[in-house]
Amino acid sequence: MQRSAGSILEVKDLTKEFGGLRAVNGCTLEVQAGSITGLIGPNGAGKSTLFNLITGFETPDRGRILFRGEDVTGLPPHRIFQRGLCRTFQIPREHRGMTVLENLMLVPPYQIGERLWNPWLRPRAVRRQEMGIRDRALAALEMVDLVAWQDRPAGELSGGQRKLLELARTLMADPAMILLDEPGAGVNPTLMRRLTAVIQRLREERGVTFLIIEHDLDLVTRLCDTVIVMSEGATLAEGPPDAIRRDPRVVEAYLGGQYVAVEG
Structure with a gap:
């Protein structure tokens, strides 16, 4: 498959507060059409809230969301879903x-x-x-x-099979882009390999774009073209997986002092 040029999703200065807590703080990012992009960051960085904002489950206090050039900010989930922007959840909802x-x-x-x-x-x-x-x-x-x-x-179904089922459900909408929330959580290695293969096949054969929240950096490194790092509700860094693993800002903010960058 030949990948499309340009961005399919643009998030501009997105902000969301809950009772004085700013969960998303002026977040700005782009996802390229035809890519598999990882979204990483420490717990509480705002990743799941960002997914909720993009897919209409929450309404931003400020900022804009553009999908395929159309402003979809504040649209209800079913209207965003109908436009080909779908998501799965950390806990499947079959x-x-x-x-x-x-x-x-x-x-x-x-x-x-x-x-x-x-x-x-x-x-x-x-x-x-x-x-x-x-x-x-x-x-x-x-x-x-x-x-x-x-x-x-x-x-x-097992936990891993339920995640495969949820991914299959999104395919019924003929999606242009799928947001996956921690697809590797609770999934055994065999089913994770199957899920990874499905993601790659959908990108190559159907041109589906993926944005994936995932804590397993080995999985992110193997699967993703680009990684976006969130910290304190905003974008901290962006780049190829290997570069992100060596970025001192990421080591400090996302992984703390316990992470040792992998060389080679």
Whole structure:
């Protein structure tokens, strides 16, 4: 895949306070289209709040958010989602009592079968759309290697499989960009390798851009093109992973004196 030039996401002077605590403090950053960008920083740096602001779960006190050149500041989550900017959560939010396949088939909006009278008045159209959505859902499950689980309740999945399911759910929106909140947390190495492979494949085959909050610096170094470091609600540093690991500001602010930069 040939990557697109220019930025897909621009955050400009974003600020958010909660009861006098400034969680995001004039944060400014850009994410390049077609990239896999890491977002790191110490606990309390404002990373998850920034994700909430970008995806409409919180409204900023000041600043602007541009996605594909459009100002999406303050839009509700469903409208941002419909524009192709999706996110996953540190704790997956699947419908545990529904099957894995049903979890995906719920995602597409404006399904004609949702209107009370259409199953009776337009049964063929309802069935045709439903079959199309099912085919897309199976393709998404194939991408994340969960096809064998399609008829099982989502609540039976392991923690790592639930994260794969949540990523598959975002694919049902045909996203241009996905924000991942700590995809490696609680995931065993085998499933983490699978998740990493899916992320790389989606970037290469579909051109999906990723912004990833992650504390595992080895994972960030292997996976990401660029790393953005947040500290005290603002952007502290940005650059290639190897350069970030050697930046003394990052060693001090993010990792404290306990981190030893890796040479080579």
